[in-house]
Amino acid sequence: MLRAHSVIPRAIWRSAARIEPFSSQVSSARCISNHSRPTSDAPFYQSTLSGCSTSHLLHNDCGGSARPAAPFSTSSTLREADWDQNPNLAISNFSELPSKDFGVNQHMIINQEFKEALRQILWQFRAPIRYAFAYGSGVFPQSGSGTAGSTHPAAPAAIQKMQKGSGKMIDFIFGVSYSQHWHDLNLNQHRDHYSGLGSMGSYVVSQVQDKFGAGVYFNTHITVNGTLIKYGVVNLDTLCTDLTQWNTLYLAGRLHKPVKILRDHPKVRLANQMNLLSALRVALLLLPERFSEFELYNTIAGISYMGDLRMVLPTEDPSKVRNIVSGQMAHFRRLYAPLIANLPNVSFSDPRCGQNDWIDDPDSVLAMVQDMDPVKRGNMVRRLPEAFRQKLYFQYQARFAIPRVEFNKMMEENDDAKQGIVRRPQGGPFERRIAENDHLKTEVSSSISKTIRWPSTVQSIKGTFTAGIGKSLVYVKEKRDKHRKAQAQQAQSSEKAPKSESPAKSEKKHD
Structure with a gap:
């Protein structure tokens, strides 16, 4: 496997924090290139080097307060060399993270006016929201998604402009410190957001949230600032547990894909960095020795849909995962390139790495290669x-x-x-035996499905009660209409280009 100096800048490596030590023999190389840091002023480098390497991005653009970042404390238990093996999820300040750039790869760069319009929605809630992100096709356009008449009563111009008239409902997740207290405040302010369950009080609402499904309570088809939204409420501890343990993969899976973080929290940033690293490792266990960048991101994005009841029923677009990745290659690259750069057993193996603008080109799909050594793969299993x-x-x-x-x-x-x-967990004979097993892909996929199936099914059933019968029927109808439309588009595309190749297949020609 050829390695040379990577064109991924050192500041981007730091943004993910060190995962594995860099040896002098391997250097910090991740792809075939004789070029060092690009000289272009493309958006990816601006956002990563000049933006996210400063306190402005860490605390302004990344959703914290407007104050400057506090200096990194050398007494912190989170060190750059071992943050993932000895995480301290009790942290409460960004200064306690391993470095000032830690986890900035999680922050997607979107239109500034659109971002502010999303933040203004958060300000309409008096109950304290500690962590928040917006996600889905209402925020990040997906390839193959059609345009429909606007469903927003009177959305701000920035939202209308970004959605290009599609008027898609915008999805949010709110992380809160105390579920019952939050719902008590929100019920007093927004009783109309809740179904009949709201009349039973905040205790019942919080119990329904925490005791059933994945620990999320959704209010859907709500109008805030003239914009139709859906928001899910989750306890921060529940969120961090799923991100680090994968006990349900309900929220961890959503954060495998690009989201727009609107309010950040240090312990969630730490937990999510562990989540992203885990998603990358699982994807590598599912992939062969050689694969394309598109196949990697497609595998990662597909994790959260394995075992999901909605993908079996005619309520989801069968091409959903592919559409997500095709329309967001640049965002996926920003999310995972720093992690790829730090793992010693995977790299880009494409001559186009020598081109200065490859990172910013969403149409470039690079070839990749991983080391199939059972010792290294056994270590991935153990971690x-x-x-x-x-x-x-x-x-x-x-x-x-x-x-x-x-x-x-x-x-x-x-x-x-x-x-x-x-210490850093090391795979033993059992893990190496797993890594060498011919059924590894099947068993990993089965474990994912078993993790997801029950919580996602209960969460769907719970949605009938939290949203109310009327809104639930509307939601199911919208999903079924989207499914039928996607099938019609697929059939039409097949007739026009029966031999067309996927980006992943066409990429193999470059290997």
């Missing part, structure tokens, strides 16, 4: 999120027919916490 990793281990206990007593002993010996050891 998967704990709740998800346990499901995969149990899958292989059954496949390898390991006796329960022997399996429990092996798991206990493998538990660094019980051994009182704080």
